[in-house]
Amino acid sequence: DTGVSQNPRHKITKRGQNVTFRCDPISEHNRLYWYRQTLGQGPEFLTYFQNEAQLEKSRLLSDRFSAERPKGSFSTLEIQRTEQGDSAMYLCASSPASGNLNIQYFGAGTRLSVL
Amino acid sequence: DAKTTQPPSMDCAEGRAANLPCNHSTISGNEYVYWYRQIHSQGPQYIIHGLKNNETNEMASLIITEDRKSSTLILPHATLRDTAVYYCIVRAYNFNKFYFGSGTKLNVKP
Numbered sequence: 001d002t003g004v005s006q007n008p009r010h011k012i013t014k015r016g017q018n019v020t021f022r023c024d025p026i027s028e029h030n031r032l033y034w035y036r037q038t039l040g041q042g043p044e045f046l047t048y049f050q051n052e053a054q055l056e057k058s059r060l061l062s063d064r065f066s067a068e069r070p071k072g073s074f075s076t077l078e079i080q081r082t083e084q085g086d087s088a089m090y091l092c093a094s095s096p097a098s099g100n101l102n103i104q105y106f107g108a109g110t111r112l113s114v115l
Numbered sequence: 116d117a118k119t120t121q122p123p124s125m126d127c128a129e130g131r132a133a134n135l136p137c138n139h140s141t142i143s144g145n146e147y148v149y150w151y152r153q154i155h156s157q158g159p160q161y162i163i164h165g166l167k168n169n170e171t172n173e174m175a176s177l178i179i180t181e182d183r184k185s186s187t188l189i190l191p192h193a194t195l196r197d198t199a200v201y202y203c204i205v206r207a208y209n210f211n212k213f214y215f216g217s218g219t220k221l222n223v224k225p
Contacts, residue, residue, distance in 0.1 A: 004158070033212070042202055042215025043159065056211055091158050103149075104213065106158030 002026070004107035006092050012113045013082055020078045021110045025094030032075050033104060034067055035091040036060065043091050049075060082114045118142065119203045124220040127197075133190040135219050137203030140184040145207045148179060150188045152199040153218070159202065162188065193223045 035043035051072035069075040093104040120138040127133040
């Protein structure tokens with residue numbers, strides 16, 4: 001059973017650079033979620049995909065953030081012109097289309113540090 | 116926004132039961148109670164969920180009061196590996212996002 005996979009696990013970048021993270025959900029899970037977690041806080045919802053359609057975006061997802069899920073499989077989260085406030089753990093989760101009351105299974109996350 | 120209230124931290128002796136409380140006094144009739152935990156530097160891990168009946172699985176038990184305004188997660192025999200932040204979340208089953216709040220930091224001590 002391969003769980004949700006996220007790459008890279010850690011990313012250090014300079015302010016103003018663009019970064020992209022990848023999430024591979026559990027196979028056959030058609031729902032995919034992105035969350036952000038800052039130190040000492042619980043994860044905060046960013047966006048949600050059902051198959052390739054992005055159905056919901058949080059107001060936390062500024063114009064510098066874009067997420068895609070081509071072909072309804074893996075997803076990418078890109079942050080343009082990074083700022084120090086973007087430093088956080090970015091978590092991806094997936095859930096099946098039905099059953100299990102929409103339990104979300106999380107990856108280990110990508111930790112972003114913006115210098 | 117989070118609809119639950121949890122103590123910020125709790126201690127538990129190894130081998131003893133850990134009882135983690137959660138208050139959700141504004142819970143709606145169609146909202147479930149979910150529990151997740153997050154061990155340091157890992158993603159949140161699903162533990163258990165329930166609507167109104169008590170639930171048990173291989174990880175834990177969930178006790179929900181009759182008025183559904185509060186619940187308790189029970190780890191029957193806590194081990195050092197259970198040290199983590201535990202999140203209590205209420206959510207309608209067909210709602211897409213989880214509101215995690217700040218959770219309870221459980222420290223299991225030898």
